[in-house]
Amino acid sequence: MIPLMKNAFLNEVETKKALADFILNAPRLSMDIKCLEFEKKFSLFQKRKEAILFNSGGSANLAIMQALKNLGRLKDKDKVGFSALTWSTNVMPILQLGFEPVAVDCSVKTLNVMVESLDRVHKKEKLKAFFLTNVLGLVGDLNLIKEYCEKENIILIEDNCEALGTEIPSGKAGNFSVASSFSFFVAHHMSTIEGGMVCTDDTELAIMLRIVRANGWDRNLTSHQQIDIRRKYDISNEFEAKYTFYDLGYNLRPTEITGFLGTYQLQFLDENIKTREKNFLHFEEIIKTNPDFLPVEHSHISLLSSFAIPIVCKTPELREKYIAQFTGGGIEIRPMIAGNIQRQPFYHKYVKNRMELPETEFLHFNSFYCGNYPELTEIEIEAISSCLTNY
Ligand SMILES: Cc1ncc(COP(=O)(O)O)c(C=O)c1O
Numbered sequence: 001m002i003p004l005m006k007n008a009f010l011n012e013v014e015t016k017k018a019l020a021d022f023i024l025n026a027p028r029l030s031m032d033i034k035c036l037e038f039e040k041k042f043s044l045f046q047k048r049k050e051a052i053l054f055n056s057g058g059s060a061n062l063a064i065m066q067a068l069k070n071l072g073r074l075k076d077k078d079k080v081g082f083s084a085l086t087w088s089t090n091v092m093p094i095l096q097l098g099f100e101p102v103a104v105d106c107s108v109k110t111l112n113v114m115v116e117s118l119d120r121v122h123k124k125e126k127l128k129a130f131f132l133t134n135v136l137g138l139v140g141d142l143n144l145i146k147e148y149c150e151k152e153n154i155i156l157i158e159d160n161c162e163a164l165g166t167e168i169p170s171g172k173a174g175n176f177s178v179a180s181s182f183s184f185f186v187a188h189h190m191s192t193i194e195g196g197m198v199c200t201d202d203t204e205l206a207i208m209l210r211i212v213r214a215n216g217w218d219r220n221l222t223s224h225q226q227i228d229i230r231r232k233y234d235i236s237n238e239f240e241a242k243y244t245f246y247d248l249g250y251n252l253r254p255t256e257i258t259g260f261l262g263t264y265q266l267q268f269l270d271e272n273i274k275t276r277e278k279n280f281l282h283f284e285e286i287i288k289t290n291p292d293f294l295p296v297e298h299s300h301i302s303l304l305s306s307f308a309i310p311i312v313c314k315t316p317e318l319r320e321k322y323i324a325q326f327t328g329g330g331i332e333i334r335p336m337i338a339g340n341i342q343r344q345p346f347y348h349k350y351v352k353n354r355m356e357l358p359e360t361e362f363l364h365f366n367s368f369y370c371g372n373y374p375e376l377t378e379i380e381i382e383a384i385s386s387c388l389t390n391y
Contacts, residue, residue, distance in 0.1 A: 002331045002380050004308070004371040005187040010268035015261070022260045031220075034259030039197075041266055042182075046174060048199035050206035053259065054213060057161040057183025058089030059252035060196035061131075064157055064179050065093040067208040068129070070247040073155060074099060078128035081121055081154075083113045084360040085337055086133040088346065090159045094131065095350050102127060103342055105357045109297040111310060111336075112140030115148050121355065122152060129155035134163035134173045135337065136369060137276070137307040138298055142168060146176045157181075161196070164189040165273040165305030173305075178202055179209075184262060187371075189276070189305060190269050192261040195254055208247070216249035217242075273305045275374035280306035282381065283372075286388045287311070292318045293388075308369040310336065311388070316365045322387070323368060329387045331370050339364035 009015040023029070035053050043051035054060045068074040076098045082091055084103040094101040102125045105117040112135050121127065130149060132140075149156040160174035161183035167173065174180035179202065184195035200206055207229075210220045218226050218241065226241070235241050281304075287293045294312040298304055313319040326333045340360045341347055370384060 002329075002371070002376070002383060004332045004334065005373055006375045008186050008191055008193060009261070010190060010265055010272050010374070015264055018264055019257070019261060023257070026256055026260075029256045031214075031253045031259070032256050034256045034263065035254055036259070038259040038262035038266070041263055042197055043199065045266060045269070046172060046199050048175060048180075049201040050199065050203065052198045052200075052206060052209045052213065053254045053262070054196040054198065054252050055254045055258065056194050056252075057159075057181055057185060057188075057196035058087075058092075059250075060161075060181035060183070060198045061090055061159060062093040062096070062250070063209050063212045063252055064181060064198055065097050065099070065131075066212045066248060066250070067179075067205055068155065068157075069097055070208050070212065071204065074129055079125050081118065081125070081127040081130040083131070083133040083135065083159075084341055084355070084357045085111060085135050085339070085363060086159065086341060087161065088338055088341075088344065090131060090133055091341055092346070099129075100353065101347075101351055102353065103340075103355045103357055103360075104130070105355070106135065106360045106363065107140065108294060108312065108359045108362050110140050111135040111138050111296060111363065113145070114140045115144040117359075118145060118148060122154065127152075127154050129157060131157045131159060132177065133159040133161075134166065136310050137163045137166050137280075137305045138296060138310075139163060139166060139168060139173050139301060141300070142173065142176045143170055161188065162307040163305060165269065165303065166301060167303040167305075168300055169302050174199055179205060184258070184265075189272060189307065190262075190265040192254070192258040192265065195258045195262060211247055212249040213252045214249065215251060216245035216247050218244070218246060272374050273303065276306040276372055277304045279372050279376060279381065280304055280309065283309050283384065283388065286385050290388060290390045292322070292390055306372050308334070309372045309384070310367060310369045312363065312367040314366070319366050319368065325387045325391075326368075326370060329383055331384055331387055333368050333370045336363050336367040336369060
């Protein structure tokens with residue numbers, strides 16, 4: 001069996017030993033200095049001013065939407081576009097917080113939203129925000145989407161949970177928006193078991209994200225930020241401040257284990273991304289020679305931090321054939337994320353407004369993916385390659 005992902009951690013044995021040691025000696029395990037250290041290191045890695053650590057990527061997505069609402073940048077019933085090919089907890093906060101979700105079609109060529117389909121939707125629906133997903137480590141025309149959103153006054157948010165490390169010449173995926181989310185769940189590029197991050201250059205938003213993350217209080221703000229918010233709300237002493245709750249929030253806090261693991265795993269990330277890209281290019285060579293497949297376009301990407309290997313077949317019948325080939329070969333596979341999300345039961349239950357999504361619909365029925373990670377052995381790479389062959 002070749003699973004979607006083998007290990008919880010990069011350099012698994014060494015990391016588990018270091019983790020055991022950390023737990024034995026740490027003075028405190030709830031959110032503290034290790035989380036701050038990881039946030040600092042991650043913001044340097046990502047080249048963003050602020051990084052705010054969460055207990056999952058889904059929590060990071062929820063917190064972004066709540067923070068934008070608390071700040072009044074998004075209001076009840078505002079229309080929020082999103083990539084039709086995405087994960088459930090990208091779309092669910094749009095619904096949970098009273099906005100109207102509008103699906104935007106993803107291209108068969110890049111698996112991602114391209115500016116033309118965003119434009120088509122925006123002309124009709126007048127979006128207030130667009131929650132873009134960078135799918136499986138690939139990206140669409142991020143420069144054009146950013147420019148378009150600036151021109152049209154659309155708040156651009158990136159779900160970068162599947163594209164940590166991917167770069168185009170003008171910057172890293174996750175840096176084209178007001179805020180971007182990351183996931184450190186086990187099957188992702190690096191893992192803290194469960195965990196997530198939000199990156200932003202917007203200090204006002206970062207302050208609100210820290211308030212949203214922990215109960216609506218100000219305890220995780222800097223002392224200057226605390227002075228400002230306490231002055232604004234006339235909170236005159238520390239005793240009162242301890243239990244003052246300024247805006248709507250949750251408990252989405254990570255633990256020191258998250259902070260420790262993130263800091264530790266970050267040192268192996270660059271190497272891991274290189275191997276993922278190398279594997280991707282190897283499998284792509286085989287995909288390109290097989291007329292049953294449509295290769296994915298990525299010539300605009302300068303560093304491809306592949307999350308998984310997408311396999312796009314020309315017809316649903318061919319997909320059946322290759323699913324059988326992979327399953328028979330003992331290779332774990334998945335549908336193309338949530339497929340056309342408009343087909344999901346939760347979407348049917350809560351959303352009336354359906355969009356035409358011809359390309360996402362094609363991907364729904366014609367594609368799937370298998371894992372790509374640095375621990376794949378030569379023999380396993382060979383086994384996957386052989387399943388990609390037209391027999
Ligand atoms: C695009 C995307 N967004 C969000 C998430 C949620 O991340 P988590 O599992 O850390 O909550 C995932 C999970 O795989 C994802 O693929």
